[in-house]
Amino acid sequence: MTGAWRLGRRAVLGFGVAAPVLVPLARRPRAQALDRLSFNTDWRAQAEHGGYYQAVAAGIYRKYGIDCDLRPGGPSLNISQLLLAGRVDMIMSNSYEAVTYVREKAPFVTIAAIFQKDPQVLIAHPGSGVTSFDKLVGHPLLIGNGGRVTYWPYLRKKYGLSDSQLRPYTFNSAPFLADPKAVQQGFLSSEPYSIAEVLGKPPEVMLIADAGFGSYQETIAISRRLATEKKELIQRFVDATLEGWAQYLKGGPATDAANALIKRDNPDQTDDRIRYAIKVMNERGIVLSGDALSGGIGAMSDRRWHEFYAQMADVEVFPKGLDVQQAYSLDFVNKGIGKP
Numbered sequence: 001m002t003g004a005w006r007l008g009r010r011a012v013l014g015f016g017v018a019a020p021v022l023v024p025l026a027r028r029p030r031a032q033a034l035d036r037l038s039f040n041t042d043w044r045a046q047a048e049h050g051g052y053y054q055a056v057a058a059g060i061y062r063k064y065g066i067d068c069d070l071r072p073g074g075p076s077l078n079i080s081q082l083l084l085a086g087r088v089d090m091i092m093s094n095s096y097e098a099v100t101y102v103r104e105k106a107p108f109v110t111i112a113a114i115f116q117k118d119p120q121v122l123i124a125h126p127g128s129g130v131t132s133f134d135k136l137v138g139h140p141l142l143i144g145n146g147g148r149v150t151y152w153p154y155l156r157k158k159y160g161l162s163d164s165q166l167r168p169y170t171f172n173s174a175p176f177l178a179d180p181k182a183v184q185q186g187f188l189s190s191e192p193y194s195i196a197e198v199l200g201k202p203p204e205v206m207l208i209a210d211a212g213f214g215s216y217q218e219t220i221a222i223s224r225r226l227a228t229e230k231k232e233l234i235q236r237f238v239d240a241t242l243e244g245w246a247q248y249l250k251g252g253p254a255t256d257a258a259n260a261l262i263k264r265d266n267p268d269q270t271d272d273r274i275r276y277a278i279k280v281m282n283e284r285g286i287v288l289s290g291d292a293l294s295g296g297i298g299a300m301s302d303r304r305w306h307e308f309y310a311q312m313a314d315v316e317v318f319p320k321g322l323d324v325q326q327a328y329s330l331d332f333v334n335k336g337i338g339k340p
Contacts, residue, residue, distance in 0.1 A: 034067035035233050039220075040079045042092040045072045045265035047277035048189055048218065049092075050258055051114065051297075055244025057257035064240040066233075072265050075171075083108060083221060090237075093221035094118070095214070095308050096150045098327040099318055107224045110328040112238050112298035113216035114245060116290035117209035119188040119281070120151060120217075123195060124204040125180050131204050133159050133211050142169040142176055142184035151213045153315035158211065173198075188284060189277035207284060214308040216300065227329065238332040242297045246338030249287060251278050288340050297338035300330055 041049045052070055055061050061068040071088065073079050079091045084106065098110040122141070124130035130139060136159060143152055143166055155161060167175070169185055173195055176184040186192060188207060196202045209215075220238070227234055248255050263269050281287060291299035302325070309324040 032065065034062065035065055035236075036067040036069060037233070037237055038069040038071060038089045039237075040071045040073055040077075040082060040088045040091045042073045042079060042218070044074055044268070045262045046190070046269055047259075047262065047274045048119070048187070048281070050248040050255065050262065050274075050278070051241060051245030053244075053258040053261045054248040054255060055240050057261055058244065058247060058254070060240045060243050060247075061237075064236040066237055066240060068237075068240075083223070086223075089226060090220055090222045093219045095216045095219065095305070095327075096312070096317075098219065098221065099309055099312065099322065099324060101221075102322050102324065102326045103318060108221050109224050109227055109326070110216075110219045110221050110300070111227060111234065111332045112220045112241070113291075113300045113333075114219065114241075114298055115217035115286050116288070116292050116299075117207065117284065117286050118151070118213060118215045118217040119284075119286050120147065120208045121186050121188050121192065122183050122206045122208065123176070123186050123192060124183045124206070126199065126201050126203055128180060128204065130183060131206075133206055136161055136165075136183060139165065140167045140179065140182045141165045142167045142182060144169040144171070144185060147185050149317065150215070151208050153317055154213050154311055155208070155211060157315050188286065189280050192280075193273060193276050212311075214304060214311055216304070216308075220298075227331075231331070235332055238298065239335075239337060242333075242337040245287060245297045249278065249282060249338075251275070288338075291334075292338075293340065295334035295339070296336040298333045300328060300333055302330070 039052065041052070045053070056068055056070060073092070079088070080093070080097060082088045083091045093110065101108045122133075122136070124139070129135060133155060148166065156163070167182070173184065173191065176182045177195070177198060184191070188205065192203055192205045220241070222234065248258060259271070259274050262274065287297060291301045291304060305324055305328055309318065309322065312318045313320045
């Protein structure tokens, strides 16, 4: 598959010789076969996926006995459909999709949350005076369909905003750059970097999580059946992934091999862009904040899930009365891996 790669499985028989008689086949040592698991990210390879690439490049998955088939996503790939169809074992997801599974009675569950803070941002022109969410009133807001059904209803109610402010967003910053009053959506580690290159100075960047939007992002979603029937294997995958993230966030030469894999899978990524992404993820506590401060990377809590669901039910994104506890499992996390 284009853009995908996997580690080869090894099944090698060693033949011991005790002259002059061969050791019987049943007693010959056998290399341990790796358990194969597939994981689909939500977009093209980038530093925001670096912990997974680190776990591959540094041999962490292998150390845990796993052959990880890591598959990048893309604009034309619906990874939720791949999970529903059983074509991939796990996908990168978020709190919104997890509660959607509960609403639709789909048998999937979230088992870890790599990003404690949703890295989605709103971006304003430098010098525009739009430095906080309460200053968005009256400005055209370029927000895509995904944002309009997740964080937008929350922001609209909290800050007295209006749907009349919304403009289409097509993942192209040209309309934003042409209008000094415009505000556009983006990801903390991506669009602000590109816009700063064009403008020659950094834009104003408002992290939606800082407005109180409580969604976990870059979560790991899996079928309930696999999580139950292969619990020990899935625990190994989670532990290896969290170790990969703990290493990757430190940056430096130890991450060079992982970054090389990211650039191979997505040639648009550069060393400067990757360094920028790691820097802002660390500065803004995208991975190491919230529940991760006590439970380690990937941590989750009942409180946080219930608060997020209450936020979304309050603005009628989700109906009231759902059993949000069905959206997640705490069995695989909160074990202190990568705890600061």
